[in-house]
Each structure stands twice: as structure tokens, then as C-alpha cells.
Amino acid sequence: MSRPVHPPTWRADLALVFITLIWGSTFVVVKQALEDCSTLLFLALRFSLATVALGLAFRPLPSKFSRSKPFLAGGVAAGVCLFGGYLLQTVGLRYTTPSKSAFITGLSIVMVPVLAALAQRKIPLPREVLGVVVATGGMALLTLPGQSLRIGKGDLLTLGCAVAFAVHILVVGHYAPRLGFEALTLVQIVTTAALALASFWWAETPLIRWRPGVAAALLVTGLFATALAFGIQAWAQQYTTPTRTALIFALEPVFAWLTSFLLTGELLSRQATLGAALILSGILLVELKPAAPRQRAEL
DSSP: OOOOOOOOHHHHHHHHHHHHHHHHHTHHHHHHHTTSBOHHHHHHHHHHHHHHHHHHHTOSOOGGGGGOHHHHHHHHHHHHHHHHHHHHHHHHHTTSOHHHHHHHHHTHHHHHHHHHHHHHTOOOOHHHHHHHHHHHHHHHHHHOTTOOOOOOHHHHHHHHHHHHHHHHHHHHHHHHHHHOSHHHHHHHHHHHHHHHHHHHHHHSOOOBOOOHHHHHHHHIIIIIIIIIHHHHHHHHTTTSOHHHHHHHHTTHHHHHHHHHHHHHOOOOOHHHHHHHHHHHHHHHHHHTSOOOHHHHHHO
16 A cells, blocks of 8 residues: 655644543543443443444445455554553552552653664664653653652553553554554454453453443543544554654643643642643654654654
């Protein structure tokens, strides 16, 4: 398949900012919904709804899909990583604090350029390395106020979650420019839904109380934070690098706080405010001096 014609890179990056805003704004909604619905069952319903929505949106799929095994291979690999990330994050959260979970999950922004360098045997650009370091420091200040850095069982599980999300970004970045985003998006969401449906009934005690908050959370996360968001991610990663994608995703805790501020009036401490500023600075270090087209295709 020929490589798609590139729009300006800033459009892809802006699209990633948009879906990061969606993800960050759903924390409060999901947290409230999980009081009435077990985690894996919620994921199973969320990704099943997204599967139906994407199936309707992308019908009919490109004819290449029916005869192209890479579509299935790429989508299944991305879906396994996605489910593994959500599962390890959820289980790890039972044994660690939410703030440490948020920080360790955010370490995927460090892992993406490291794993990409190992896989492609290429050294990341210096400004990308500096941007990642600055953004990671900012995430620590934003999510770890007064927290001990002692490593426990939950922290190790959450670290596995960060690895899974980092690999997911790399898998999508590898397949999306070569295969297109429609089928890749659909197959990864179908895979995640299938794994959640196969595990929710034995990995935890299923629970659901059909209240308005649960229904609203499923609609918001299923249609917007899953179907729309992962479709946009696959589209955007045709035109931007995995490292830039990971850096933009570092904005998620910033958007999560903004949502919490608007809904509950939560204020940031000076330390957390500095952390948010560092995250933005790390992203700007990369975004203000975009890589050359040849470099973007390699990293």
C-alpha cells in the first residue's frame, strides 16, 4: 500500500491533543461509574459498544482488508497491548495509590523512544530526549506530591501497564502508515472487547447497577474515549512519530486536573502547577522544532 500523502504534521499532533483531552476529561466520570460496575465488565461493555460504533462507521471496510493478514496481525497485536495495559493498570491500582499509578503509567513516554531506538537501532533526536526527560519530571511533580517512591507489588504491575501502552503506541505507529487506520482501529478494538468479555466473569466478581451515571459513562467512553479516540490516534500516527505521540499523551493528567477543577473546584499546589508547566515545556521542546520529513519517518 502506498504511503498516504502527508498533511501538515501539526494537524496530526493537534488531533492527538484532542483525544488526550477526551481521555483526561473522563477520569471523573469513569471513577464514579466504577462504584456501580466492576472494572472488567465496564471495559467489556465499553469496548463492545465501540466495536459496534466502528463497525457501522467504517462499513464497508476497504477491500484490501479481506485479503491482508497484516491488518489482522497489526490490529490483534495492538488490541492485546491495549487490553494488557488496562488490565495491569486496574490490578496494580489495588496495591498502590492513584497518584503513583498515574505517574508510573506515564512512564510510557520514556519507554517509547527507548523501545523505538532498540527496535530500529536508531538514536532518538536530542531534543526529543530532552523533551521526554522534562515532561517526565513534570509528571512526577504533578502526580506524586508527598508520595514515597518505594517500589511495591502494585507499582511493578503498573510498570507492566506502562510497557504495554508504550508498545501499543509503537505498534500503531508501525502499522498505521502502511495499512491505513480504519481496519487497524476496528480490529484492535474488537480484540480488546473479546479479551475483556472472555475474562470479566472469572477474573473478578461481576457487578453492575444500571444507574444513569453508568449508562452515561459507557456512552461517553465507548463512543468518544474509545471508538473516536483510538480511530483518531491510528489516523494521526500515520503522520507523526511514536515519540511525539507519547509526549502529547503526557498531557492527560493536566487535562484530568482541568476537568476536576471545572467539576469539583480542585486546585493545584505550587508543586503540581510546576509539574504541569514542565509537561507543557517538554512537549514544546519537540513541537517548536519539528523533525525533518525523513527523520519523522524513521523515529
